[in-house]
Amino acid sequence: MFKSFRGLPDLPYAIAPREQAKYQSAILELVQELIRRPSITPSDGGCTEQLSERLRATGFVTEYFNKNGVTNLWAKRGSSDNKLPSVVFSGHTDVVPPGKNAKWETDPFMPTIIDGYIYGRGASDMKGSLAAMIIAAESFVKKHPQHKGSIGFMLTSDEEGEAVDGTQHIVQSLQARGESIDYAIVGEPTTEKQLGDSIRIGRRGSINGKIVIQGKQGHVGYPEQLSNPIHNSSKLIHKLATKRWDMPSRYFPSTSFQLVKVHSESGAMNVTPATLEMVFNFRYSPRNSFEKIKSYVEKKAQKYGLDAQFEWEHEASPYLTRRGKLRKTVQKVIQQETQMKTKLTTGGGISDGRYIKQLAKQVIELGPCNKTIHQVNERVAVSELNKLCRLYFRVLEELLIKNNS
Numbered sequence: 001m002f003k004s005f006r007g008l009p010d011l012p013y014a015i016a017p018r019e020q021a022k023y024q025s026a027i028l029e030l031v032q033e034l035i036r037r038p039s040i041t042p043s044d045g046g047c048t049e050q051l052s053e054r055l056r057a058t059g060f061v062t063e064y065f066n067k068n069g070v071t072n073l074w075a076k077r078g079s080s081d082n083k084l085p086s087v088v089f090s091g092h093t094d095v096v097p098p099g100k101n102a103k104w105e106t107d108p109f110m111p112t113i114i115d116g117y118i119y120g121r122g123a124s125d126m127k128g129s130l131a132a133m134i135i136a137a138e139s140f141v142k143k144h145p146q147h148k149g150s151i152g153f154m155l156t157s158d159e160e161g162e163a164v165d166g167t168q169h170i171v172q173s174l175q176a177r178g179e180s181i182d183y184a185i186v187g188e189p190t191t192e193k194q195l196g197d198s199i200r201i202g203r204r205g206s207i208n209g210k211i212v213i214q215g216k217q218g219h220v221g222y223p224e225q226l227s228n229p230i231h232n233s234s235k236l237i238h239k240l241a242t243k244r245w246d247m248p249s250r251y252f253p254s255t256s257f258q259l260v261k262v263h264s265e266s267g268a269m270n271v272t273p274a275t276l277e278m279v280f281n282f283r284y285s286p287r288n289s290f291e292k293i294k295s296y297v298e299k300k301a302q303k304y305g306l307d308a309q310f311e312w313e314h315e316a317s318p319y320l321t322r323r324g325k326l327r328k329t330v331q332k333v334i335q336q337e338t339q340m341k342t343k344l345t346t347g348g349g350i351s352d353g354r355y356i357k358q359l360a361k362q363v364i365e366l367g368p369c370n371k372t373i374h375q376v377n378e379r380v381a382v383s384e385l386n387k388l389c390r391l392y393f394r395v396l397e398e399l400l401i402k403n404n405s
């Protein structure tokens with residue numbers, strides 16, 4: 001597998017099409033090797049060690065921060081002088097399961113190329129990005145062995161699962177020893193239609209909650225002797241579902257509340273239930289906070305006279321990368337390479353960007369098309385990965401060469 005790296009020419013995207021082809025086949029080879037490893041979260045299927053070997057061969061110092069069966073890698077190459085710029089690529093090796101009885105056209109762990117697309121679980125989320133990042137770093141180092149500053153890789157096998165022993169743990173370990181990061185690029189699939197049409201500059205926060213409301217079971221024919229938790233909860237549900245939590249801001253929509261489960265039953269037609277349980281999620285903007293939302297919900301429940309017990313989980317804080325060098329550089333590179341103006345967004349689910357932002361001054365997410373992620377027949381266009389590698393490479397040059405030589 002190192003053959004392709006050793007054989008790479010000095011210029012990563014030289015004009016000669018034959019030389020370009022070498023890089024493109026290196027990306028293609030690597031993404032297929034990764035897909036062949038069934039790394040269903042939190043397993044890494046050996047992906048990390050494979051990437052780690054490659055990084056070591058490129059002069060990176062690698063360290064594992066494994067925790068509770070999760071494989072975490074931190075790799076760094078270059079100066080540890082805090083005054084010099086550091087660029088870190090972040091990604092996950094784990095994938096979601098192919099799905100029970102799901103009807104794939106190909107074996108999800110046997111990469112197959114059809115009409116210019118690589119099919120396989122993880123192709124777009126996010127083994128394609130990993131291959132593009134690694135080849136970008138390899139070719140960058142080959143072209144600029146004396147580059148200033150440092151390049152890092154933060155890889156975990158716990159992003160699709162609980163995401164508590166992965167990137168969060170690496171970030172905490174690095175924080176504990178005073179490591180700092182200027183620019184972090186997360187390879188999550190952010191593209192809507194054409195590579196680079198949109199990048200994430202932040203993500204909303206997420207809160208999970210459960211409320212158990214106590215009533216008094218009774219005969220339906222004697223309403224004065226019972227307290228129906230279904231009726232009692234209806235005001236609260238209506239309030240939470242219709243409230244305007246905050247105003248949308250430039251990059252964030254308003255906070256939203258969604259019930260995902262309501263359960264209450266007695267098992268008989270003539271008996272009212274004793275309790276009701278509801279489970280919900282908030283996606284919230286930086287204009288709100290976990291504390292504010294929690295206190296509002298609890299106070300409302302009290303106001304409506306509910307005998308309620310709460311369970312809260314603050315799953316993710318929101319993050320936002322404001323205008324700065326990383327954002328500007330990525331916008332510029334996308335414009336130059338694709339002739340498109342990229343859209344700055346905070347949409348989608350939550351990502352490890354929220355942890356990295358605690359350590360890195362600026363974080364953006366840039367990756368391939370997200371149309372088939374977590375679905376059957378997940379795929380990514382080969383040409384898209386080649387372009388993505390080119391974008392990562394150019395960002396490295398802009399950040400570590402252009403203004404520092």
Ligand SMILES: [Zn+2]
Pocket residue numbers: 092125126159188189
């Ligand atoms: Zn992902």
